[in-house]
Amino acid sequence: MGVKPPDVVATALKPDDFLIKGNEKYEKKDFRGALADYSEAIKLDPNYANAYGNRGATRKELGDKQGALADYNQAIKINPNYANAYGNRGATRDELGDKQGALADYNQAIKINPNDAIAYNRRGYFRYELGDKQGAIADLNQAIIINPNYADAYNSRGYVRYELGDKQGAIDDLNQALADYNQAIKINPNDAQVYSGRGYARYRLGDKQGAIDDLNQAIKINPKYRDAIIFIGLIKYEDGDRETAIKQWQEAITIDPKSAEPLLALSTALHKKGQRQQAVNMAKQALTLDKSFADEAFLKKKLWGVRLIIDAKKLLATPEMREFLSKSNPT
Helix, strand or coil: CCCCCCCCCCCCCCHHHHHHHHHHHHHCCCHHHHHHHHHHHHHHCCCCHHHHHHHHHHHHHCCCHHHHHHHHHHHHHHCCCCHHHHHHHHHHHHHCCCHHHHHHHHHHHHHHCCCCHHHHHHHHHHHHHCCCHHHHHHHHHHHHHHCCCCHHHHHHHHHHHHHCCCHHHHHHHHHHHHHHHHHHHHHCCCCHHHHHHHHHHHHHCCCHHHHHHHHHHHHHHCCCCHHHHHHHHHHHHHCCCHHHHHHHHHHHHHHCCCCHHHHHHHHHHHHHCCCHHHHHHHHHHHHHHCHHHHCHHHHHHCCCCHHHHHHHHHHHCCHHHHHHHHHHCCC
16 A cells, blocks of 8 residues: 555635735746736735735836826825835826826825835936926935935936036046946846946946947846937937937837827928927927926926927927917917
């Protein structure tokens, strides 16, 4: 007679188990796998705020901003003191053109957690884009006080300082950002966001090729890194390589069809090539998504170069676009 095997008691996975599995997959850029695990956690516990918050971040990575917004809303409904959900929802609202909603969310994130350096950094750069440079500096200073090794905050503050005429302070901040990014890359050479941040810092310090190298490395790690793809297009356009810029922006639109920036950049390039009607239609689509891109000062804050801004102004000055903008902004 054979030996009877012992009884095996299966232990069902709990919501926390699926959250942990989802987090591990998210870190490995397996966003679809993470999405499935977070959804399973929510299925087992419909009031699991963290699972909704993390699924929202995952949906945003997959380009589903409205889905992300819905998950952040639900997370906040379950837990009104969920600071990270407010911060992430603010960033998503900002990308969707809801500037007031974004600012309200950043304010609430900081109110709940006054030691949230990421929230101060986000609000600081957001204030800069709105033209509030002193408010931006105050927030970025606070982010650095909370985390003296916060490379992104040094990067942002360096750019704002430059705009305020403090060129030496700007250079000091950008060099500090570079040092911090270098250290971060030594610790984790697979962090696309760090390479992207270093790329922006290098560009601001005048090292275009170094910037492109870092942005390409970010894209190698995360092939759907939309912002890095867009920025390479901006650099290439200024260098006169319009065709490469067009390909970059087309790729960004494929990743995120409702992103206003590559739509307007591409429409500008197409208008320059003589494809006028297609350019106008695409520009209308871009400005319907986010009217801020009709503002020259806003384009400069987005690091659009002189050549691209001049060409964009020519497109926006066409009779059809002037009529469209007048209807969009009634006096």
